[in-house]
Amino acid sequence: MSTETGTGQAVSATETMTIREAIREALREELARDEDAFLMGEDIGTFGGVLSVTGDLVDDFGEERVRDTPISEAGFMGAAVGAAATGTRPIVEIMFSDFLGVCAEQILNQMAKNRYMFGGKAEMPVTVRTTEGGGMGAASQHSGTIHTWFAHLPGVMAVTPGSARAAKGLLKSAIRSDDPVFFFENKDIYEQEGEVPTDEDYTIPLGQASVEREGDDVTVVATQRCVGESLDLAEELAGETSVEVIDLQSLYPMDTETLLESVEKTGRLIVADESPLSYGTHAEVVARVQERGFFSLDAPIQRVGVPDTHIPFSPALEREVMPDADGIQAAIDRVV
Amino acid sequence: MVTIDIKAESGQREMLRRMLTIRAFDTRAGELFADGELPGFVHLYIGEEAVGVGAISALEPDDYITSTHRGHGHCIAKGLDTYQMMAELYGKRDGYCNGKGGSMHIADVDAGMLGANGIVGAGPPLATGAALTASYKDEDRVALAFFGDGAVAQGQVHEGINLAATWDLPAIFVVENNHFGEATPVENQHNVEHLSATAEAYNIPGFTVDGMDVTAVYEAVEEARARAAAGDGPTFIEADTYRYKGHFEGDHEPYRTKDDIDDARERDAIDRFKTRLVDAGVITDAEFDDLEAEVEAEIDEATERAQDAEYPDPSEAYEDMFGAHVPEIEEFAARVRTDGGERQ
Ligand SMILES: Cc1ncc(C[n+]2csc(CCOP(=O)(O)OP(=O)(O)O)c2C)c(N)n1
Ligand SMILES: [Mg+2]
Numbered sequence: 226m227s228t229e230t231g232t233g234q235a236v237s238a239t240e241t242m243t244i245r246e247a248i249r250e251a252l253r254e255e256l257a258r259d260e261d262a263f264l265m266g267e268d269i270g271t272f273g274g275v276l277s278v279t280g281d282l283v284d285d286f287g288e289e290r291v292r293d294t295p296i297s298e299a300g301f302m303g304a305a306v307g308a309a310a311t312g313t314r315p316i317v318e319i320m321f322s323d324f325l326g327v328c329a330e331q332i333l334n335q336m337a338k339n340r341y342m343f344g345g346k347a348e349m350p351v352t353v354r355t356t357e358g359g360g361m362g363a364a365s366q367h368s369g370t371i372h373t374w375f376a377h378l379p380g381v382m383a384v385t386p387g388s389a390r391a392a393k394g395l396l397k398s399a400i401r402s403d404d405p406v407f408f409f410e411n412k413d414i415y416e417q418e419g420e421v422p423t424d425e426d427y428t429i430p431l432g433q434a435s436v437e438r439e440g441d442d443v444t445v446v447a448t449q450r451c452v453g454e455s456l457d458l459a460e461e462l463a464g465e466t467s468v469e470v471i472d473l474q475s476l477y478p479m480d481t482e483t484l485l486e487s488v489e490k491t492g493r494l495i496v497a498d499e500s501p502l503s504y505g506t507h508a509e510v511v512a513r514v515q516e517r518g519f520f521s522l523d524a525p526i527q528r529v530g531v532p533d534t535h536i537p538f539s540p541a542l543e544r545e546v547m548p549d550a551d552g553i554q555a556a557i558d559r560v561v
Numbered sequence: 562m563v564t565i566d567i568k569a570e571s572g573q574r575e576m577l578r579r580m581l582t583i584r585a586f587d588t589r590a591g592e593l594f595a596d597g598e599l600p601g602f603v604h605l606y607i608g609e610e611a612v613g614v615g616a617i618s619a620l621e622p623d624d625y626i627t628s629t630h631r632g633h634g635h636c637i638a639k640g641l642d643t644y645q646m647m648a649e650l651y652g653k654r655d656g657y658c659n660g661k662g663g664s665m666h667i668a669d670v671d672a673g674m675l676g677a678n679g680i681v682g683a684g685p686p687l688a689t690g691a692a693l694t695a696s697y698k699d700e701d702r703v704a705l706a707f708f709g710d711g712a713v714a715q716g717q718v719h720e721g722i723n724l725a726a727t728w729d730l731p732a733i734f735v736v737e738n739n740h741f742g743e744a745t746p747v748e749n750q751h752n753v754e755h756l757s758a759t760a761e762a763y764n765i766p767g768f769t770v771d772g773m774d775v776t777a778v779y780e781a782v783e784e785a786r787a788r789a790a791a792g793d794g795p796t797f798i799e800a801d802t803y804r805y806k807g808h809f810e811g812d813h814e815p816y817r818t819k820d821d822i823d824d825a826r827e828r829d830a831i832d833r834f835k836t837r838l839v840d841a842g843v844i845t846d847a848e849f850d851d852l853e854a855e856v857e858a859e860i861d862e863a864t865e866r867a868q869d870a871e872y873p874d875p876s877e878a879y880e881d882m883f884g885a886h887v888p889e890i891e892e893f894a895a896r897v898r899t900d901g902g903e904r905q
Contacts, residue, residue: 271815272744295714295750296681296742324680327715362600362652364663366679502893532893534882538663539652540600541872545897552897 238423245415247389248354249280251396252316254425256286259314262400263290265301266318266354275320276356276412302328302353306335309351309405316400319355322409323369336405337380352399353407358450358499359536359547360413368536368543370449370499372409373506376476381405382431385498387452387472389419394429395474402431411449411499432478436487440469443493443561446484446510448473451497451529451548458550458557466561473498476506484510485518492523495556499548502530524560529553564640565618567779570843574852576618576775577838580610580831581856583634586643587806589860590633590650590664594810598868599650603664606634608773608805611830612737613638615778616705616800620786625673625691625704627684629737630665631804632677635707639674641667643859647867654873661873661881675704681742682715684708685734689721692730692789703731703789705782711742713756722795726763731789733782734797737772739804744816760797772800773830776837803828 242250256262263286268275270283270293283291294301298319305315319325325332332353339347359368376383382404386392392410399406429435437452438459445455445468452472459468469487473479488494494514496507507528514526529552537543565579566572587605594603606613613634617626628635636646641657649656650664657667668676675691678684688706695702712718713736725732736756740747753759760767766788770777778800785796803825807814838844844852879894 267742268744275743293745293749295745296711297714297716299716300714327680327682327717362663364601364665364679365661366665367602503889532879532897533887533890534878537661537878538601538658538666539660539873541652541875542660542878545875545878555896 239420240423241418242389242421243416243418244386244389244392244410245278247393247419247421248278248396248410249282250421251393251400252279252282253285255397255400256282256290258425261312262314262316263292264316264318265292265294265305267294267296267320269293269318274318276415278410278415279318298324298328299331303331303335305351306331306339306349309349310339310347314350314400316352316354319353321367322355322357322371323366325355325371332381333378337378341380348403349405350403351405352396353405354396354410355407356410356412358411358413359543360450362538362540362543364538365535370531372407372476373500373504375407376506376509381407382478383407383409383476384431384474385409385448385476386474387447387449388437389417389421391429391435391472391474393421394427395431398428398431401428406431409449414450414453417453429474432475432480434474434480434483435472436469436483437472438468438470440467440491442467442491443495443557444469444471444484444487444491445495445497445553445557446471446473447497448476448506449499451499451553454550455497455553458553462557466557468557473510479509479513481513481517484514485521488514488518489521492521493560494522494526495529495553495560496526497529497548497553497556500530501533502528503533505530527556527559529556562621563618563783564620564622567618567776572618573838573843576614577831577834577844578852578856579614579638580775580834581853582643582859583610583613583637584831585856585860586637586646587633589864591806591810593650593864599664600652601663601665602809603650604631604809605804605806606631608825608829609737609739609802610634611775611834612735612772612778612800612802613707615775616707616735616782619779619782620703620705621701623673623702624786625675625688625702627675627688627691627704627706628677629684629707629709629712630677630679630681631709632667633664635677636667636669636674639669639672641669641672641674644863644866647863648870651867651870652872653867653870654877655867655870659873659877682708682712682718685718686721686724688732688734689725689730692725692732693728696728696730701790703733703786705733705735707735707737709742710736710738710740710747710756711745711750712736713759714742714750722759722763722797725795726765729792729794731792732795733785733789734795735782736797736799737802738799739802741804741808741816743808746816755799757797757799763797765795765797767797767799769799769801772802773828773833775830775834
């Protein structure tokens with residue numbers, strides 16, 4: 226099978242796999258490719274990861290390179306920074322992004338700043354993989370979507386794949402990058418399947434969005450789970466409203482050009498992302514598009530996100546605050 | 562006055578009842594979870610009952626505790642109501658957190674239960690804070706933090722203990738060493754044989770007790786409480802215990818064998834305490850059976866009522882973010898609710 230990818234690269238062979246498998250394959254290929262790369266995290270070895278992402282990698286690469294840690298996020302995040310500055314390529318797993326709070330210092334003041342403060346004297350090839358999102362009844366301390374914090378932090382990059390292909394292509398770029406990259410996995414879509422290029426050199430550049438479906442009436446730029454929700458909705462609305470769906474893929478750097486091109490065509494923009502609405506990822510998209518594409522717009526840009534609450538436990542409440550196709554539909558109705 | 566007087570026969574029977582209640586509650590919670598009745602995660606305290614019951618019984622009723630993700634046992638030992646706990650596990654409005662928290666966040670601040678916690682190691686600094694309040698207001702209250710062996714690897718645990726030690730606060734730190742943090746054995750997480758060795762770094766008393774002996778835990782905490790209340794600062798207690806069930810339901814437990822679990826069951830806290838009470842003539846076998854049946858009936862009733870209870874109204878999702886009125890949330894809520902139409 227041959228597909229045209231978001232990168233415009235022509236790709237010959239693809240394989241159907243889940244996002245979970247795509248991430249594991251990216252890790253496997255990059256560990257094989259670069260012996261300086263290694264994984265660190267809690268129960269990622271023999272146990273295979275609490276959300277079964279690392280799986281059998283320890284069998285192929287051993288415990289030195291698929292390294293179980295004590296429950297010491299500040300310690301091993303800091304160790305990753307120190308290791309990266311001295312010639313290795315650590316890939317850290319933080320089981321739930323909510324736990325990034327525990328190791329925030331090493332990220333904010335060391336990882337993000339060292340290269341700059343040292344006048345460019347330190348490389349910082351760290352990848353941090355972590356999970357986000359509600360939908361599992363996991364309650365407020367295991368359901369947050371906090372990627373905006375990291376996209377906002379100068380000195381680190383942040384990516385948020387919404388498909389299996391994006392997961393593999395972006396993770397490989399993240400690992401190969403000499404800069405710190407946060408890779409945010411939405412845990413609700415690990416089982417989502419898609420076509421993924423098998424070529425071991427297939428990557429998606431950091432800072433590239435992907436038009437997942439073309440349309441003329443309105444653009445929905447979405448991240449993570451909201452990409453799938455938007456595609457399903459676009460399919461449902463086909464014939465009535467022609468919806469263009471873009472997977473933003475990379476929060477920072479952001480592919481503003483692709484957004485502007487799309488808005489020039491459709492004149493309408495919806496931003497759908499599972500982070501809280503205030504001071505968010507949505508706002509950054511809105512700002513960029515209006516700064517340079519104001520005169521392409523035929524209607525106010527709409528945001529779909531979490532209404533500034535935490536994610537509650539009860540299914541009756543959790544559904545209420547999670548952005549979904551209904552919310553995206555409502556936003557489309559407001560402007561089309 | 563202690564919560565439960567271990568010297569009185571009625572006190573001993575009450576401690577036995579609380580241990581049985583924990584086991585019955587968590588056995589039921591495990592079954593319900595496996596049946597897909599409960600959302601989220603549940604972490605079961607089965608096997609560790611003596612730690613929670615022994616420790617909390619030796620506190621005074623007004624004392625504070627902080628708990629962990631494995632918190633049901635601490636709640637029951639603290640006297641929380643099993644119906645309201647079960648309702649919380651179901652995400653119902655009658656639950657302790659009105660359905661917002663679930664198993665991992667049950668709290669009853671008025672009862673001194675400062676919350677189960679989803680963040681490993683977050684409890685000890687909070688207990689230090691509660692102890693600070695007690696000291697600041699000159700109240701005869703202490704704060705006890707429960708945390709796991711895994712949590713001892715967290716930086717904030719050590720910072721919390723160091724503060725309490727340096728300021729001579731009325732705090733007690735109880736490590737529940739059940740030998741694993743998820744799938745990782747304690748030996749792979751720490752370089753000391755006994756976690757109580759940690760106490761040396763803070764120049765506070767530290768010792769290891771048999772955490773499957775409810776009397777031993779009680780006595781250790783009784784002494785620690787006296788020290789704390791006298792202004793002599795915190796104590797660090799390691800309770801050696803074991804978790805019988807997987808870390809979470811569905812855990813295939815590659816990290817241990819069935820024999821390991823059977824060995825621990827040989828030391829079962831409930832069996833041992835029961836035998837002791839029967840031998841001492843405090844309870845007969847028949848009375849024990851009655852007690853078990855009563856506890857079982859309580860859990861049946863709690864479960865049935867929780868199943869029948871109402872879910873919160875979806876609009877409640879917007880409540881409790883702040884004490885103050887915040888217009889943003891109201892505006893976003895209005896948008897979700899009018900545009901999204903009926904949310905099922
Ligand atoms: C800061 C943080 N890191 C990781 C986790 C995931 N996690 C939940 S429970 C657990 C194991 C905790 O082990 P321990 O402290 O020994 O408590 P136990 O489960 O054995 O009672 C881990 C790693 C978490 N909840 N919080
Ligand atoms: Mg443990």
